[in-house]
Amino acid sequence: MAFFIILFSSPEWLSIIPAPSNVFSIVLRFKWIVVCLALAVLAGLPASALDPGRGLTQYLQRIWQTRQGLPQSSILAIHQTRDGYLWLGTADGLVRFDGVRFTPPDDLDGLALPNMSVSQLAEDSRGGLWIATSNAGLFRLENGSLARFSRGDGLPSDNVACLFPGRNGDLWACTAGGLVRIGDGKIQVAGSAGESVAAAAQRSDGTIWAGGDGPQLSVWNGAQLSSYTLHSLPPYARVQAMLSDPDDALWIGTTAGLIRLQHGREQRFNKADGLANDSVLSLAEGRNGSIWIGTDGGFSRWRNGEVESFLPKNGLSQSTVASLYEDREGSLWVGTKRGLNQFVDRRTIPFTTAEGLPSNDTGPVFQDPRGVIWVGTLGAGLARFDGRRSSVLTKQDGLSSNSILALTGDGKRTLWVGTDAGLDRVRDGKIAAIFPGVIRSLYPASDGALWIGTSKGAAVLRSGGMVRLNPSGPVVSFAQAGGAILAAVEGLGIKSYDQRTLRELPGPHLAIRDADTLYRDPQGRVWIGGVGSGLHLLLNGQEAGRQVDFSMKDGLFDDEIYGIVADDRDRLWLASSKGIFSVNRRELLQFAAGQIHLVASTPFSPLDGLQTVECKPGVQPAAWRMRDGRISFSTIRGLIAIDPDQTQLKLDAPPVVVESVAIDGRGQSRSNLRNLTPGDENLEFRYTALSLRAPQRIAFRYKLEGFDRDWVDAGTRRQAFYTNLRPGDYRFRVTACNADGTCNEAGASLAFVLPARFYQQTWFYLSGAVMLALLGRFAYVFRIQHIERQFGVILAERSRIARELHDTLLQGFSGVTMEMQALAGRLPNESREALREIIHDAANCLTEARRSVSELRRNRAPSPGLAAELSASARQLTARGGARLKLGIERLVVERLTGGLPAYVEYNLLRIAQEAIINAVKHAGARTIAVTLQTLPEGLRIAIEDDGSGFVPGDPATDHFGLVGMKERAKEIGADLRVTSEPKMGTTIVVDFPVGKMGIKAEL
DSSP states (O other): OGGGOOOOOOHHHHTTSOOOTTOOOOOHHHHHHHHHHHHHHHHOOOTTSOOTTSOGGGSEEEEEOGGGTOSOSOEEEEEEOTTSOEEEEESSOEEEEOSSOEEOGGGSTTOOOOSOOEEEEEEOTTSOEEEEESSSOEEEEETTEEEEEOGGGTOSOSOEEEEEEOTTSOEEEEETTEEEEEETTEEEEESOTTOOOOEEEEOTTSOEEEEOBSSEEEEEOSSOEEEEEOTTSOTTOBEEEEEEOTTOOEEEEETTEEEEEETTEEEEEOGGGTOSOSOEEEEEEOGGGOEEEEETTEEEEEETTEEEEEOGGGTOSOSOEEEEEEOTTSOEEEEETTEEEEEEOOSEEEESGGGTOSOSSEEEEEEOTTSOEEEEEBSSOEEEEOSSOEEEEOGGGTOSOSBEEEEEEOTTSOEEEEESSEEEEEETTEEEEEEESOEEEEEEOTTSOEEEEETTEEEEEETTEEEEOOOOSOEEEEEEETTEEEEEETTTEEEEEETTTOOEESOOOOOOSOEEEEEEOTTSOEEEEEBSSOEEEEOOGGGTTOEEEEOGGGTOSOSBEEEEEEOTTSEEEEEETTEEEEEEHHHHHHHHTTSOSOOOEEEOOGGGSOSOOOBOOSOBOSEEEOTTSOEEEEETTEEEEEOGGGOSOOOOOOOEEEEEEEETTEEEOGGGGGGOOTTOOOEEEEEEEOOOSSGGGOEEEEEEETTOSSOEEEETOOEEEEOSOOSEEEEEEEEEEOTTSOEEEEEEEEEEEEOOOGGGSHHHHHHHHHHHHHHHHHHHHHHHHHHHHHHHHHHHHHHHHHHHHIIIIIHHHHHHHHHHHHHHTTSOHHHHHHHHHHHHHHHHHHHHHHHHHHHHHTOOOOOOOHHHHHHHHHHHHHHHHTOEEEEEEOTTHHHHBTTOOOHHHHHHHHHHHHHHHHHHHHTSOOSEEEEEEEEETTEEEEEEEEOSOOOOTTOTTTOOHHHHHHHHHHHHHTOEEEEEEOTTSOEEEEEEEOGGGGTOOBOO
């Protein structure tokens, strides 16, 4: 209850409080909280300990049970090893916990532990974890290896009840067969074996004190056992736990209470002294002089002679507390039969019915000038705390009602209480009813007048007289602005009254109809909180009367504002429907001046406060700044206090550990990364951060050097996956940051080498390249040989055809020509000339036939050139038909073609041209035929143009074999043939041959 740091009231001030019929007597728990609180303020407490100035119910509690992943719910032993892991001994075995995940031993390097009940855990000087069991002896877990010690190794019994490290690096164990020392590689029984020992502890002088059944304790001084009798312990009782504290006090937990033995003096505590139960099962030393006590009815804390308990009705998972442990961050861990409990400091201090509040349905909160804190409730009266006692005033004590809506006070030791049935005054030990009606708000003005907001308007109590102002709606809040009093009227907005004359003033004219609270800051500015409209600022000075509005779209956390308070850091703290948040007042003023367009709100996270911090509307004041700087807020679940100077968690950088690696889905230890085999390409890394204060809010980032270019933000995820990794050297790195932004940048890393398969190695690639080259060469040679064979077959066939043509057609045609020549000598002159022309034509045909046969044999005589042959052929073909020939032939065309044209290309081009000229002479009746041969940038062009009868291209009647043959020849050599013709308009045939296809360069 640290927010109740107040000055102890003087007797004079206490006299104003009446003696209510239900005043709470000072309970033992409440008294020691206040004492501890005062000491905490004077001494300054370390951050790594639970604040002893708070009640046990004011800590934040977390619970893990089987549904949260706990493998077995009976927690019999708890210990944190030096690496930060929390180890839990259960009724079924051992579990490791990192704050988020529970890991059984089977998942820890494949350790195989038998089914056993773990009774105690301890760590030796080398970091080995020792496990005491009730049925299987002792186990030691060290560096991933497990060793067992049983009766065969020297233990007098396999039933080990306690285990603790000694001051000289040895280990002590309590067994059913006696007290055992483990050290120097030996197991030694202290004294004679056979006596059952249930608990033991080592005192500052090095002696070991042990106990079991009855009040007799055994003391081992290193050489012999002696006996000590506990006179305060009944003979039927049994010792179950022991602890020696730094003050050399020996704490003995028994079935009949807790005994504190110091300097030969015994002090026994039992349930009547505040202990949760008389049967003490476990003990643990806490910081700041606290002793934690686990019992059969809950757990307790002893400090400075006072005992406070936490019971199942307060939220404990179960009553039987078999284990207690305070970790290195100051958290308290409590193990019961039904789960694991953690207790940590909150950033808030709650005050609810668990701390003595008569109801969690709280109303206004107020601290008077003497430091007394008053909390109104909605139905349970008015609670008062003065640092020494708590009390409640109700209707039975004279209040008009138990529903308190407004509170305020003045410098005359008067408390004004507004209820839903009237206004009451508490002064000089008496409660007096002053004014009837529903009192919504109260405000003490600077002139001593009390302004009263009722459900029917405002009223003023001044100089003992009551003045009712003009009726209006309910007045929910007041504030003073200069010489005026501003009143927030529900549904009507802000009204202004002259403080001296009480007349209603014409201004300000503010369009705020949902105002719920008004606040005047130390600089005189008035801030208005609306229920839905956000925050508003009423400017003063030269801009008096103008308002500035702030809403969620401007950066405000919530638009429903129930209370406003300023702190010493120039921040406004606002109570809202979504919780508590703060805004920098300088930013608000900059926004009002138009210098910025967005303000930053800082919500107070509920994770370390109450489960819900929704604040309470309709009560005044809903928030109040205490004398020590803390701010108290009325919420729907009680009262909470916040220290504005300590709103952030202060945590150390979290240690980071890479726990394990899964290879292709198979879990492996970290050491197995040294033995990766080719093909282990899919890896899963499991990592964690060993900070147990707020583990669920630790954020991670990781990077696989050799694969990732940048860091990967993983959030709270504790796994990283990589698939299809290529062979190479890698290093996995992971870092973590706590909830307060404290980061461990060094983090943890794990280097490994992923070996390559044989086909991923360099020699394989080189061998493959050579094999491919050889294979390519073989394929090329084989292809060439195949082509040559095919070409040989074709040449043989062409030669055969040439022979057949020569031996049949040409020979026969030659014989016919010779016979016609012989006949010509016997014919008359006129007939002889006609026959000679026929013979001449036949000779030309015979020449062309021989040329075709020569082409089949690919054995042509040297050609005079395409230009010369085309010229000669054109003259010969046009001369007989009487057509006029126009030649446009570049004589050096062939010479300009580097390397010349292949013979078969020349031949096909010439045959196309000849066929075109013959068609123009014989079929078109052309009078003029133009033949051109020219070079173009893209190749060679031959054009034959006539003025003959023309035809319709594509018409079957005119599409004879000559035209078809020309097209086939052009296609064969890769040339482009175009025919343009119209009836009676002549014909143009153009052949374009791209010389680039033949690897020939045209020199233009």
